[in-house]
Amino acid sequence: MTHRLARTVAEAHLFMDLHPCEVCGEEQFDRTAAVILVEGELLSRYTGVCPQCGSPREFTxxxxxxxxxxxxxxxxxxDDRPSELLDAGEWLWVADEITRTIPAEPDGMTPDERRHARREVRTAAAAVAExxxxxxxxxxxxxxGQLWSLAGRAVYDAEPGRFDVQRLELVERVYRELADTFSD
Incomplete structure (x- = not known):
């Protein structure tokens, strides 16, 4: 069996969050992580039980x-390699979901809310960079051909111009500048 690379723990957790329980659709589950050796390869295995229906969940x-x-x-x-877990469209979908809840201005926000917003917008910028x-x-x-998921393809079909390299660079830069407006 060929396993796909999770370049970071954050990427692995995001992938799991985007793949709900196949039985009931619940997105979250408490995960136990272990490092295992299979056929000479070091793997990270996450296991748990769906809190909604009790089905076992496992990702390796x-x-x-x-x-x-x-x-x-x-x-x-x-790192500098493209993800093996999420396609380009899924990364843009993640950025959209994150920024959908962030106010355009930090006015009236508490310091904790500002720190949270700054971190979220930086995460959106990182998703666009992906x-x-x-x-x-x-x-x-x-x-x-780099859009292999239904979700990623839907993002592309809705607006193919979003995948232009100059536009991706611009959106990433704008998100990073926006994140700076939430600094203390």
Missing amino acids: FLLPDETPMPDPDEPSFG ARKFVPPGADAVPV
């Missing part, structure tokens, strides 16, 4: 050769 990912240390101020989902990694060197946009 290939571990990277090097595990980057997470920076609490600068979210990251992986989508940009699917643009091959010298290309102008993410190739349609």
Whole structure:
């Protein structure tokens, strides 16, 4: 069996969050993590039980050769390689979901709310950066073949121009600038 690489713990958890229980559709479950060796490969295995229907849940990912240390101020989902777990459209969907709940201005927010908003918008910027990694060197946009999920393809079909490399760079930069407006 071929396992797909989870470049970071954050990427693995996001993938699990986006793949609900196949029996009842519940998205969350308490996870127990373990590192296992299968056929000479180090894998991370997450197991748990669906809190809604009691079905067992399990996800297994290939571990990277090097595990980057997470920076609490600068979210990251992986190295320079494109994700093997989420396609470019899913990354843009994640960014959309995050920014949908963030106010455009920090006025009236408590310091804790501002810190949370800054972290969320930086996470959205990191998700857009992940989508940009699917643009091959010298290309102008993410190739349609890099959209293998139904969700990712739906994002592409709704607005293919979002996958242009210049637009991806601009959106990432705008999100990073927006995140700075929430600084204390």
